[in-house]
Each structure stands twice: as C-alpha cells, then as structure tokens.
Amino acid sequence: MMDVRFSGFGPVKDGVLIVGATEGGKLMAQAAAADKASGGAVAAAAKRNRFTGAKGQIVDVAGAAGGRVVLVGLGKAEAIDPLVGEAVGGAVIARFLTCGEAKLVFALDVSAEIAGHVALAAVLRGYRFDKYRTKLKDDQKPSVKTIEVQTGDPAAARKQWKAHEAAIAGVTFTRDLVTEPANVIYPQSFADRCAELKKLGVVVEVLGEKEMKKLGMGALLGVGQGSAKESKLVVMQWKGGAAKEAPIALVGKGVTFDTGGISLKPGDGMWDMKWDMGGAGAVAGAMKALATRKAKANVVGVLGLVENMPDGDAQRPGDIVTSMSGQTIEVWNTDAEGRLVLADALWYTQDRFKPRYMVNLATLTGAIMIALGLDHGGLFSNDDTLSAELTAAGKAVGEEVWRLPLVESLDRAIDSACADMKNITGSRFGGSIVGAMFLQRFVNETKWAHLDIAGVAWSAKARHIHPEGATGFGVRLLDRFVKDVAEG
Numbered sequence: 477m478m479d480v481r482f483s484g485f486g487p488v489k490d491g492v493l494i495v496g497a498t499e500g501g502k503l504m505a506q507a508a509a510a511d512k513a514s515g516g517a518v519a520a521a522a523k524r525n526r527f528t529g530a531k532g533q534i535v536d537v538a539g540a541a542g543g544r545v546v547l548v549g550l551g552k553a554e555a556i557d558p559l560v561g562e563a564v565g566g567a568v569i570a571r572f573l574t575c576g577e578a579k580l581v582f583a584l585d586v587s588a589e590i591a592g593h594v595a596l597a598a599v600l601r602g603y604r605f606d607k608y609r610t611k612l613k614d615d616q617k618p619s620v621k622t623i624e625v626q627t628g629d630p631a632a633a634r635k636q637w638k639a640h641e642a643a644i645a646g647v648t649f650t651r652d653l654v655t656e657p658a659n660v661i662y663p664q665s666f667a668d669r670c671a672e673l674k675k676l677g678v679v680v681e682v683l684g685e686k687e688m689k690k691l692g693m694g695a696l697l698g699v700g701q702g703s704a705k706e707s708k709l710v711v712m713q714w715k716g717g718a719a720k721e722a723p724i725a726l727v728g729k730g731v732t733f734d735t736g737g738i739s740l741k742p743g744d745g746m747w748d749m750k751w752d753m754g755g756a757g758a759v760a761g762a763m764k765a766l767a768t769r770k771a772k773a774n775v776v777g778v779l780g781l782v783e784n785m786p787d788g789d790a791q792r793p794g795d796i797v798t799s800m801s802g803q804t805i806e807v808w809n810t811d812a813e814g815r816l817v818l819a820d821a822l823w824y825t826q827d828r829f830k831p832r833y834m835v836n837l838a839t840l841t842g843a844i845m846i847a848l849g850l851d852h853g854g855l856f857s858n859d860d861t862l863s864a865e866l867t868a869a870g871k872a873v874g875e876e877v878w879r880l881p882l883v884e885s886l887d888r889a890i891d892s893a894c895a896d897m898k899n900i901t902g903s904r905f906g907g908s909i910v911g912a913m914f915l916q917r918f919v920n921e922t923k924w925a926h927l928d929i930a931g932v933a934w935s936a937k938a939r940h941i942h943p944e945g946a947t948g949f950g951v952r953l954l955d956r957f958v959k960d961v962a963e964g
Contacts, residue, residue, distance in 0.1 A: 708781040709780055721774050731784055822918045882916060
C-alpha cells in the first residue's frame with residue numbers, strides 16, 4: 477500500500493505538485509501561487525492545452541520553476557464534494573502511477589474531508605494485481621510510493637483517514653479474492669482466506685459438506701456435487717454492538733468457478749467465470765473493513781462457496797432437490813445455480829441469527845446488465861426503508877444501485893408441475909426479477925434486500941476508483957450502510 481501523509485499548505489521540496497482549478501479554468505489559491513512561482517507557466521500551459529477546469533482534466537506543466545507541476549480540474553466550485561475529490565485523486569494516479577516519480581503532493585484547496593477522499597481514490601485506483609506477472613519492464617511498474625495531501629486541517633484529515641484505511645483494506649481483500657484464478661481460489665482456499673480475519677476479532681466458522689448435509693442444504697450441495705472441490709459455508713460474526721442487539725446479516729454468492737454445469741456455458745469468455753464469487757468476495761471484504769475499523773455494530777457474514785462443474789456426478793437439468801427450508805426445487809437449468817446456493821444460505825442465516833436486516837450480494841444474472849448497464853447494481857427488496865437506506869449508502873460512496881420491482885406474476889411463473897418451484901421460467905423476459913422472486917421464497921418475514929452485482933463486480937475498463945478487473949463493488953456500500961443504520 478502507498479504511504480499516505482497529510483500536511484499543511486507549504487513549499488514542496490520533492491515530487492510532483494498537483495494544484496487545482498475550477499470550471500472556466502479559474503486557478504485556486506495554491507495553483508495561483510504555483511503560477512506566480514513559475515513565472516506564469518501554469519496559466520500558459522492551461523491556455524496552450526485548452527484547459528477548462530472540467531472535473532478530472534489534467535495538464536502537465538513542463539519546465540515549471542521549482543519542480544514539476546500538474547494542474548487538475550475540479551469542475552464547478554460549488555459542487556466540489558467527496559466524490560469529486562475521488563474523481564480527481566483517481567484521475568491523477570491513473571496518469572502518473574508509472575511516470576517515474578516516487579511522490580505526488582496534492583495541494584487542492586479543499587476541506588480535510590475531501591482531502592481524505594482524494595487520497596482514498598489515489599490508493600484504490602493505484603491497486604495492482606501483479607502477482608503472476610514475471611516480465612514487467614521497469615517503466616510498467618508503479619513508481620509512486622508516497623501520496624501527500626495538503627489541507628488546512630491535517631489533523632482532522634489524519635483522524636478520518638483511519639476509516640478510509642479500513643475501507644481500503646476491505647476493498648483490496650475483495651479485489652485480491654476476485655482476481656485470483658480458480659485453481660488458487662476455490663471453496664476451501666476461500667474459506668482459509670476468511671479465517672485470517674480471526675486476527676481482527678471476527679468469529680469464523682466453516683461448515684463442510686457433512687455439516688451442510690445434516691442441515692438439509694440440498695440446494696447448495698446440488699450445485700457443487702460435480703466438483704472435486706468440497707463445497708463450504710463460511711459464517712463470520714463481528715460482535716461490536718450491544719450483546720442482545722439483532723445483527724445485520726450479509727450473505728454472499730460464492731461460485732468460485734462457474735462452467736454452467738451440465739447446462740454448459742459457451743467457451744468464449746468462460747475464463748471470466750472465476751469472478752462469479754464476487755458477491756461472497758464483497759461480503760468478506762466488508763467484514764474485514766468493519767473489523768478493521770472496529771465498527772460498533774453486530775454484523776454476520778455468510779458465504780455459500782461452491783464450484784459448478786460438469787462431471788459424471790454433476791446435477792442434471794430436471795433433477796429435484798430439497799432445500800434446507802424443506803421446499804423442493806426442480807432444476808431446469810444448472811447454470812441458474814447462484815440462486816440455489818443462496819436459497820440455503822439465506823434460509824440458514826435468517827433461521828439462525830434472526831437478523832434485523834438481511835442483504836445478499838450476488839453476480840446473479842446477465843439480465844441485470846441488459847436492464848441497467850455497467851454503472852449500477854440492481855436492488856430488489858421487500859422493505860421500502862431498507863431499500864432507501866441501501867440506495868443512500870451506495871450514492872454516498874459512488875457505488876450506486878437502482879431498485880427494480882418484485883413482480884407477483886413472475887413469482888407464479890416459477891411454480892413447478894412436479895416440485896414446489898423451478899429455478900427458471902423458461903422465458904427470457906424479466907430474468908433478474910425472476911431470480912429475485914426465487915430468492916424471496918427463502919427469507920420468511922425478514923427485512924431483506926438482494927443486490928445483483930453482475931454488471932459491476934468486474935470491469936473491462938478502468939474507472940476513476942479502480943483499474944481494469946475486479947472493482948470491489950459492494951464493500952464500501954455495505955460499510956457505509958452499517959455505519960448509517962447501526963452506528964448512527
């Protein structure tokens with residue numbers, strides 16, 4: 477992780493100085509000072525490069541007196557907020573991560589709160605997963621080691637940074653899990669990584685197939701029966717609230733590799749299916765973030781971990797399984813497996829922990845990408861207040877979700893002629909809603925929400941807060957949600 481420092485405004489002796497301007501190219505105070513010190517080089521470079529001060533716009537001021545200076549746009553002065561700070565911090569690190577400089581100094585004339593978000597984004601956008609890359613050239617390797625952010629109140633920024641460090645730890649944990657290949661991360665090794673959270677005070681239990689069979693988890697076990705890797709259920713408890721306070725429960729789909737099973741996926745693009753455990757990854761990361769910052773809340777994380785493979789013992793289309801709830805499921809499509817995993821994980825969670833709220837995350841359907849694109853997660857909920865709280869938390873951290881309806885006619889459409897339900901309808905309409913209606917049958921009266929993150933857990937292109945690849949979507953949303961609803 478980069479070394480992050482906060483200091484008061486003052487001269488910069490080494491590194492790259494980053495100063496700001498608002499819409500219209502208006503130089504902020506530190507930028508004006510740098511322009512004066514450079515004999516007008518900053519303003520001249522802005523004019524030469526048609527700089528407008530648009531959010532994230534960057535001009536590298538070559539040959540500025542006193543060292544290298546970079547001018548970055550912050551957009552409208554009245555609209556500068558933490559997310560603008562993140563956009564700027566991310567844009568700058570994306571541009572200069574491998575530039576050869578070891579230190580970046582941000583002097584943006586923003587509040588201590590926004591200064592913290594600038595640093596947060598710089599660290600998150602600077603994430604790299606180079607573990608298996610053995611032939612990187614020197615100019616391909618990150619050079620930036622230190623991020624210094626100047627602000628009028630560095631003490632306040634340092635105090636807030638503790639929470640940001642926890643979020644970074646959680647997001648990084650999730651990204652590492654999601655990026656690892658399936659020959660490295662499978663149910664047992666995923667569970668082993670979660671067991672590392674015991675060092676932070678998280679109580680971790682791991683149930684194997686013997687224990688799950690005894691509990692009657694036929695839906696989850698059916699998905700994994702074609703794999704040589706044993707399925708697992710990981711239960712994590714963070715007990716930071718009052719002893720008798722009902723917990724918030726977070727449940728994650730963890731299909732560590734999804735071939736589709738007997739309903740085999742097309743080969744093209746199947747390599748991406750290592751990240752079909754993104755929901756479980758996000759829950760694990762959120763638990764790490766909460767434990768790292770010692771959240772004053774009771775939170776339970778439950779992960780259903782399986783590998784969906786098509787061997788001679790694999791589940792077949794048409795098979796009927798009995799879930800832990802006692803409800804029977806006709807498996808029409810073995811590639812609609814995530815809902816089978818979650819059926820037992822959700823039932824187990826609500827039955828054992830009687831949570832105040834239960835939120836599940838899953839890369840559940842490709843249909844959610846057709847409906848919402850790649851910028852929003854899908855939100856389904858049986859409770860308006862819970863839905864509003866999740867939406868607000870996501871908006872606050874830039875991990876936005878959009879609520880979609882629970883439709884009774886699509887619930888009836890999954891009724892089966894020979895079991896209590898089937899796992900798909902056989903129609904291509906309303907696919908994401910069908911998945912949500914299926915899951916709702918396993919939550920009883922618990923206030924519940926389902927986040928379908930298939931479009932946002934992995935990104936084919938870099939954004940301001942993450943590079944190409946695993947995004948860690950959901951970690952900061954859940955952390956903020958817990959803070960808002962359980963910690964006040």
